[in-house]
Amino acid sequence: MELAVNELKIQAKKRLKHLKTDEQDFALFQKKHKLALGGSDELQLKHVLLSSARELGFTSWQQQVNVFSGQSSTEQLDMGTLFYPRGCHGLTNEWFASYHEAQQVMAQDSENKWLLPYKTQFMVVTRDYMAAFNLPLEATNWLDDIKRDMARSYNTPLWDKIVVSILRHRQ
Structure with missing residues (x-):
């Protein structure tokens, strides 16, 4: 039950790499997710993972991992x-x-x-x-x-x- 969690991590790493090289997309991402970062160099994987979780209707990355890995009741x-x-x-x-x-x-x-x-x-x-x-x-x-x-x-x-x-x- 780790395939979905691994896929989320792969997508987040690709998105992070893209956001660090595209200032316009970074600005949109920062505005959408209400992040107070000085620049794309301050963006971390944890920010992208949290945004992924919220885009899929979860309150946190941990909640999403628990559901996708089958650990939730x-x-x-x-x-x-x-x-x-x-x-x-x-x-x-x-x-x-x-x-x-x-x-x-x-x-x-x-x-x-x-x-x-x-x-x-x-x-x-x-x-x-x-x-x-x-x-x-x-x-x-x-x-x-x-x-x-x-x-x-x-x-x-x-x-x-x-x-x-x-x-x-x-x-």
Whole structure:
């Protein structure tokens, strides 16, 4: 369950390197994340890791690591907003406070729906929503292998692989 955490670190290191060489992007990053740094030379990996966590709906890098590494308790687990890509804001989805309710709705049409966590809630989504992830065929096959349920498959090797694919293909 370390693939997703390692992917986050790799992306953060690449972003840090870019921000240290592009003053305009650094200025935008600093403004967006309300950092009081004198210049890009003061930017550290910890700043980029925290920004990554916040962009995915977590309050801290440690919370994100705990979730992505499977160390969080499944009771009231906050999955952040990883499964809510930008391209889905205009789509209608079915939202549920309990996993059991979401699972019942999904079971009615499990060939055309997917169950995804969002913070402490659950969504049942359609093919249009899933298309916004831009996932390769291999990852969509993994979703079929877990019966299209990213909540139930939490803390499994396939969940970890799917999350890595989502991280790599998010826009």
